[in-house]
Amino acid sequence: MMAARLEQIARQAGVSKATVSRVLNERPGVSARTRMAVMAALESLGYERPSTLRPRSFGLVGLIVPELQNPIFPSTPRSSRPTSPGTGSRPCSAR
Structure with missing residues (x-):
């Protein structure tokens, strides 16, 4: 299965790519309802965050x-x- 793209996730959730990005990066400015819609789209499309994009923090x-x-x-x-x-x-x- 090909990896789900931001555009596909946004289309399925009915939101913008920027909103999907905010959800993925745990940023504020997204309502709980919209966040749940994006999460549902992520799950249904089988999205897995690439390891190169996972948060890296050295503290x-x-x-x-x-x-x-x-x-x-x-x-x-x-x-x-x-x-x-x-x-x-x-x-x-x-x-």
Whole structure:
């Protein structure tokens, strides 16, 4: 069986390709009813997300500072750590 294409899924669900993309990428802006219609179309067409398109996240947060000699900039990563717990992210720094 040939892989279902975004256009086929959108046609079957009665939505745009952009809406199908939002559902696949778990983005906001799609009603529960529309999301269910897209999911039903995905299932009926036997859609399998290609492994190359599956989300890849390393859980890193990058921070670029203009200089390290200024005492305010090196302390910035330490002050941002409290916002990271629970997000699955971890701060890192490179010199």
